[in-house]
Amino acid sequence: xxxxxxxxxxEVEAPAATETTVRTxxxxxxxxxxxxxxxxxxxxxxxxxxxxxxxxxxxxxLTPTDCDLALSRxxxxxxxxxxxxxxxxxxxxxxxxxxxxxxMVGVLTALGVLILGGVAGTVAGxxxxxxDTLVSRLGDIFFGxxxxxxxxxxxxxxxxxxxxxxxxxxxxxxxxxxxLGWPQIMRxxxxxxxxxxxxxYVQAARALGxxxxxxxxxxxxxxxxxPVIVVATIAIGGYIAAEATLSFxxxxxxxxVVSWGLAISRAQDYVRTSPHMLLFPASALSLCVLAFIMxxxxxxxxxxxxxx
Amino acid sequence: MATTEAGIAPRPxxxxxxxxLEVEDLRVEFRTRDGVAKAVNGVSYTxxxxxxxxxxxxxxxxxxxxAQAIMGILDTPPGFVTGGSVRFRGQDLLALPDDERRAYRxxxxxxIFQDALSAxxxxxxxxxxxxxxxxxxxxxxxxxxxxxxxxxxxxxxxPAARERAGDYPHQFSGGMRQRIMIAMAIALDPDVLIAxxxxxxxxxxxxAQIMQLLADLQRERNMGLILIxxxxxxxxxxxxxxxVMYSGRIMEQAPVHDIYASxxxxxxxxxxxxxxxxxxxxxxxxxxxxxxxxxxxxPAGCEFRPRCPYARDICKEQRPALxxxxxxxxxxxxxxxxxxxxxxxxxxx
Numbered sequence: 308x309x310x311x312x313x314x315x316x317x318e319v320e321a322p323a324a325t326e327t328t329v330r331t332x333x334x335x336x337x338x339x340x341x342x343x344x345x346x347x348x349x350x351x352x353x354x355x356x357x358x359x360x361x362x363x364x365x366x367x368x369l370t371p372t373d374c375d376l377a378l379s380r381x382x383x384x385x386x387x388x389x390x391x392x393x394x395x396x397x398x399x400x401x402x403x404x405x406x407x408x409x410x411m412v413g414v415l416t417a418l419g420v421l422i423l424g425g426v427a428g429t430v431a432g433x434x435x436x437x438x439d440t441l442v443s444r445l446g447d448i449f450f451g452x453x454x455x456x457x458x459x460x461x462x463x464x465x466x467x468x469x470x471x472x473x474x475x476x477x478x479x480x481x482x483x484x485x486x487l488g489w490p491q492i493m494r495x496x497x498x499x500x501x502x503x504x505x506x507x508y509v510q511a512a513r514a515l516g517x518x519x520x521x522x523x524x525x526x527x528x529x530x531x532x533x534p535v536i537v538v539a540t541i542a543i544g545g546y547i548a549a550e551a552t553l554s555f556x557x558x559x560x561x562x563x564v565v566s567w568g569l570a571i572s573r574a575q576d577y578v579r580t581s582p583h584m585l586l587f588p589a590s591a592l593s594l595c596v597l598a599f600i601m602x603x604x605x606x607x608x609x610x611x612x613x614x615x
Numbered sequence: 616m617a618t619t620e621a622g623i624a625p626r627p628x629x630x631x632x633x634x635x636l637e638v639e640d641l642r643v644e645f646r647t648r649d650g651v652a653k654a655v656n657g658v659s660y661t662x663x664x665x666x667x668x669x670x671x672x673x674x675x676x677x678x679x680x681x682a683q684a685i686m687g688i689l690d691t692p693p694g695f696v697t698g699g700s701v702r703f704r705g706q707d708l709l710a711l712p713d714d715e716r717r718a719y720r721x722x723x724x725x726x727i728f729q730d731a732l733s734a735x736x737x738x739x740x741x742x743x744x745x746x747x748x749x750x751x752x753x754x755x756x757x758x759x760x761x762x763x764x765x766x767x768x769x770x771x772x773x774p775a776a777r778e779r780a781g782d783y784p785h786q787f788s789g790g791m792r793q794r795i796m797i798a799m800a801i802a803l804d805p806d807v808l809i810a811x812x813x814x815x816x817x818x819x820x821x822x823a824q825i826m827q828l829l830a831d832l833q834r835e836r837n838m839g840l841i842l843i844x845x846x847x848x849x850x851x852x853x854x855x856x857x858x859v860m861y862s863g864r865i866m867e868q869a870p871v872h873d874i875y876a877s878x879x880x881x882x883x884x885x886x887x888x889x890x891x892x893x894x895x896x897x898x899x900x901x902x903x904x905x906x907x908x909x910x911x912x913x914p915a916g917c918e919f920r921p922r923c924p925y926a927r928d929i930c931k932e933q934r935p936a937l938x939x940x941x942x943x944x945x946x947x948x949x950x951x952x953x954x955x956x957x958x959x960x961x962x963x964x
Contacts, residue, residue, distance in 0.1 A: 513688045514686050
């Protein structure tokens with residue numbers, strides 16, 4: 308930089324350098340994504356749900372505990388768009404506040420299986436041999452336990468009560484689902500890594516001096532992660548539904564936690580007389596699951612350079 | 616660029632120079648369910664600075680496996696190096712632990728693969744991939760590395776290199792991809808470049824350009840170049856020395872012009888006769904009959920005997936060693952001299 312000529316050089320080089328900003332997979336994927344209606348719709352829905360989950364008070368002035376038994380099971384009206392449930396609580400407020408627990412369970416579980424299954428699958432696929440056998444058989448053992456049955460057993464064995472903090476209840480459900488759900492991601496990661504591992508470019512990277520960690524991080528993972536991300540994003544929807552199922556059965560989240568699953572569970576006795584109690588939380592659940600599945604799909608398309 | 620590794624013991628050869636690369640009695644086998652396939656059975660060769668060595672042979676002759684063993688990228692299992700040594704400037708690479716050996720890859724010895732599309736990472740732009748060599752091995756900043764990558768792309772004659780650095784491998788034609796692969800391989804200025812059938816996936820005009828590029832780069836940088844090929848025509852102009860491999864062994868070794876003028880091994884002779892020639896238009900093209908031996912069960916005696924038109928009784932019993940026929944020329948044939956002089960008649964079979 309002590310060179311007296313840099314100003315001239317900079318002037319000449321600057322425009323050329325900006326023209327060819329370094330393209331990366333992420334940047335290109337983003338460039339594609341923002342031009343896709345599926346992505347825009349699902350991303351808007353996703354952001355909408357996340358906002359609801361983070362700051363529910365933006366959307367309603369009531370809290371889930373503002374209930375009046377006199378209003379029990381009243382239908383939708385101009386005062387309460389979604390009506391009231393059996394306890395006289397505002398269904399709209401409960402649906403808004405229910406998003407947090409449901410989405411937290413879904414996203415945290417997906418992250419959990421992504422870490423557990425992703426690492427296990429990459430290690431199994433890349434190193435092969437005995438490591439692969441060990442990890443795969445371990446996965447098979449967990450895979451053999453039905454998700455709901457296993458989660459039921461775990462959650463029934465460690466019951467909570469009304470005093471258990473909300474976060475503890477949620478983490479219990481997340482752990483139960485993640486521990487039972489990781490083999491699915493492990494299998495997909497493993498088969499994806501197996502395909503990539505023997506690819507010429509991994510051999511070429513090795514021949515040009517790349518080490519194990521670099522080969523895994525720069526060559527194997529970026530080329531094998533696309534299907535894993537898609538399955539994990541789609542699975543978020545599945546986990547939200549699983550949480551609802553567990554809560555519906557009475558072992559998932561427990562009151563005073565507010566979640567869609569709990570609301571649906573409470574609605575089951577009144578489906579014929581007060582269908583609005585089921586309709587609104589269930590619609591929110593479906594819409595949220597749909598948003599995650601669509602998002603997963605859009606990301607898959609964007610992450611594959613060959614579809615570009 | 617010379618390595619800074621300490622404790623390298625130079626091993627002067629007859630000419631008083633330490634060879635750049637010295638492969639001695641290399642043996643590789645693949646342990647498969649169907650038995651042990653002996654893919655490389657005692658291959659030796661030397662390579663000096665600025666020299667081009669062509670390794671010639673048909674599919675399954677062990678030429679690529681030899682290269683993988685030199686690079687240390689053999690898949691183990693099933694592949695195992697069972698003997699011999701690979702010395703780079705006197706340092707036996709096979710004796711080094713894996714992480715020390717990795718320091719030689721890319722920096723001292725680099726390799727180009729046959730199919731450049733599958734040898735380039737599909738999810739990163741080519742400029743990024745070339746720049747990665749500098750960032751990882753030389754710790755350059757992103758910007759410097761990118762500029763070096765673009766320079767290198769210009770050196771391998773990629774038009775509009777600056778604009779194209781951001782493109783992905785699948786957006787390039789076959790010849791351009793191979794140029795990018797070459798750029799990556801020479802990025803760290805290796806002393807030895809191994810090109811494993813670099814032109815097989817390309818059409819003829821592009822083949823010539825790539826060979827010319829390799830020859831130019833080799834001359835500029837005074838690299839040792841090992842060209843692995845099954846195509847005699849490709850190497851005629853660029854190679855200094857030719858090794859003909861068959862069934863995991865070297866059958867003939869000679870300076871390039873001698874081998875084309877007068878082969879000293881029946882296999883080489885067969886290969887040369889099976890090249891289509893314009894002046895023999897209309898005549899039947901002669902081919903070597905039969906198939907290479909099964910590597911899990913190499914017959915006793917000379918490996919080439921079942922396909923050799925000159926096979927005699929001695930060929931059934933004794934495997935001929937690679938021996939000097941005339942100064943500078945080696946052949947593994949009991950009748951090397953006769954084949955060289957052309958005074959041997961095909962056996963009655």
